[in-house]
Structure formats: C-alpha cells, structure tokens
Amino acid sequence: MSIKKNESNLKEIKGVNQPPTINPNIKGIVSKNNSVKEIVAQIKKQNITFLSKAITLIESTNHKHQKKASKIIDACLPFANNSIRIGITGVPGVGKSTFIETFGKLLTTKGKKVAVLAIDPSSSINKGSILGDKTRMEELVKDKNAFIRPSASGESLGGVAKKTRETIILCEAAGFDIILIETVGVGQSETAVSKMVDFFLLLKLAGAGDELQGIKRGIIEMADAIVINKADNDNERQAKLAKREFANALHLYPIKENLWLPKVTTCSALHNNGIDAVWKIIKEYLKHTKSNKYFEKNRVNQNKFWLTDTINNALQTNFNSNTTIKKLLKEELELITTNKSNPFKSARKLLDFYFDNFSKK
Numbered sequence: 183m184s185i186k187k188n189e190s191n192l193k194e195i196k197g198v199n200q201p202p203t204i205n206p207n208i209k210g211i212v213s214k215n216n217s218v219k220e221i222v223a224q225i226k227k228q229n230i231t232f233l234s235k236a237i238t239l240i241e242s243t244n245h246k247h248q249k250k251a252s253k254i255i256d257a258c259l260p261f262a263n264n265s266i267r268i269g270i271t272g273v274p275g276v277g278k279s280t281f282i283e284t285f286g287k288l289l290t291t292k293g294k295k296v297a298v299l300a301i302d303p304s305s306s307i308n309k310g311s312i313l314g315d316k317t318r319m320e321e322l323v324k325d326k327n328a329f330i331r332p333s334a335s336g337e338s339l340g341g342v343a344k345k346t347r348e349t350i351i352l353c354e355a356a357g358f359d360i361i362l363i364e365t366v367g368v369g370q371s372e373t374a375v376s377k378m379v380d381f382f383l384l385l386k387l388a389g390a391g392d393e394l395q396g397i398k399r400g401i402i403e404m405a406d407a408i409v410i411n412k413a414d415n416d417n418e419r420q421a422k423l424a425k426r427e428f429a430n431a432l433h434l435y436p437i438k439e440n441l442w443l444p445k446v447t448t449c450s451a452l453h454n455n456g457i458d459a460v461w462k463i464i465k466e467y468l469k470h471t472k473s474n475k476y477f478e479k480n481r482v483n484q485n486k487f488w489l490t491d492t493i494n495n496a497l498q499t500n501f502n503s504n505t506t507i508k509k510l511l512k513e514e515l516e517l518i519t520t521n522k523s524n525p526f527k528s529a530r531k532l533l534d535f536y537f538d539n540f541s542k543k
Contacts, residue, residue: 218250222257225356228295230329233356237331240345240352255348258355263481265297265354266468269375271365271401272385277411278364281385281451283319288457289360290327297358298322298330299349301365329358347378347488376404377487380477381464384408386428388420388448403435406444407463413448413456421448440476442467501536510535 216235224232239251272278279300286296298319322328331349350361365375376382384405402408408428413421429446437443445463449456471477501507514528523531 218253218257221254225258225352226261228357233352236352237349240348241333255351258351262351262354265359265361267350267361267379269363269379269382271375276385276387277451278385279319281411282362282364283322284451284454284457285460286322286328286362288461290325294359295357296328296360296362297353298362299346300330300332350378377484381467382406385411387412388417388424406442406467408444408446409460410448411451414450414453440471441474442470504540507532507536
C-alpha cells in the first residue's frame, strides 16, 4: 500500500466505551456544604454516598473536618450498636479478600446487610496504600446489600485503621446488620481489632509450615474460630490434618472468660465450600455469649478501652501538632544525631516542657 505525500499512516482508532460506575448503588449529591443534620439523615436512609462522605470526614486530619465528624458520630450513636461485628485476620496470601467476598455474598443471600471495612497496609516509606479491596471483591461490591470501604492503616500498629471504631458506628447507623473488619494481616500485633469486634476469626493455610509455629500465645489465643482456607484439590488432605492439629492444640489453652472453646473448620472460599459452616459457628458463638451475658459485658469493656484509647490519641495529636514542640523536637533530634543527647533525656525534656507550658491551658 502506497502512502501519499504528506499523509500519515498513523490512524486514530476508537477506544472502548467506558463501563458504568463500579457500584450502581451510588446515589445522592454530596458537597462540602452539606450540614451535619443532612448527612446524618441520609446515613439513616442508607445512602452510601453520604456514608462514604462521613467516613472521609472522620479519617481527615483537618481540624474543621474533625469537628464536623465528631458531631456526626454523636448524632449517629443512638442508632448504633445493633450489628454483629466480626474481625477477620490472617497472613497475606491466606485469601482474606476471597473469603470475605464469598462469606459476604452468603450473608446477603440470607437477607443480611453487610459492611466490609477493609484495611490496607500503608507504606512506611511514602505512607501510601493501594486500597485495592474493591477491585478484588468484584461481585460483592455490586451487591445492593453490601458496602465496602477500604482504608489505609497509616501508622496504626493494631492491624486496623485509626478511625475504624468510629466508622463502625456510622455503618451501624446506616442499618448494616453485619460489620466485617478485614485487618492487614501483620501477625501477632493485631490486638486492636479484638477490642472492637464480637467475634474474632483467624484464617490459616495448610502446609505453610506454621501449624506448630502458630500454636502459641498471641493471635491464636484471641481467635474464636480458626478457619483453614484453600481446602481444595491437593490441599484438602493437608487442610484436614491442620484442622486436627489446631483443634488438639486449642485444648491446651486456658478456658476463656466467655467459656467458649474456639472451633476449627476448613473451607474453600474460591469454590464456596464450607462457608456456611463458618456462619453456623458464629451463630453458635453468639447464642452462647448472649446466654451467659458475656456479649454485653464484652461490649462494655470495649467501650472502656476506646475511652482511654481516644484520650491517648488526642493527647498524642495535641503534642505532635504543637508548633513549639515541633521546633524543640527538631533541635533534640539534632542533638541525638551529634551524640550530645540520648532518646530518654530528650524525651523527658520535651515532655517536661509540654506539661509545664501547655497542659494547663
């Protein structure tokens, strides 16, 4: 084919049409001028657009946003505490997202409204997060009875985002029956999640070499159920073996305050096998803890914990945001760098200055 002079052989090809929004349930118009009353009213109407806006305000570090978020939480509190809170953890690669999607779909088919608070790990270098859980839960994200909110863990060491507790309150006010909290899967430091859920589920893998290594105090001790995921094909036999080993080991632990012996089961989230058995265990646990009054006692203890935690966070934020402290901190860091001070001496100096000059104001 010959090309005429001054004629390019580069042709513009029409691209593919843009797909519709990933979530067809989004509705409503939000703006920065929406009042607290309007936002709360829309949350109670189960408008996930306004629910998302409120969560964004909660997660913001802007002082004005925090003030507005506090009013929203206060207004939502009377409509909260009516859900079942389930924490789900496990090492990266155990299949948490696949399990949550399959489990969430099971719950919605039973008429439940499910909120998934997925926590993504933040980079310790650039502080960023991928927040890709919505793309991994393609079916659940389109379910009109489900809501998925990915959040960055930030500098939180408890396996959850700093504002997860407040987000739970908003989701409950929006009428969600089940709150699923997916943690970052960082191992035995995931204690904060156990302080905000009714049921703590640990996902494990068979044949990963950690069956016996995992049988120790820590995250195993907090679990109300251990689920061996990916129990399919060639892994099925190993999963059954791991189930037996964990079940035997759990008998060696002291009896829990709630008098519940953690259950162990297997499942294949990918093939939707054994998921119903997990829900059955959770229902048994809820019946057990409500009958012996532990369920309510646990909620009260959690509120006490979050009272002190909120105070600690507020004090830390106030300390770190003080302009004078920032200047002094920079000076102390320089002294440490040049070996003219040490961390303990500098910390005491900063704290003494803070308490002497700002704590009474």
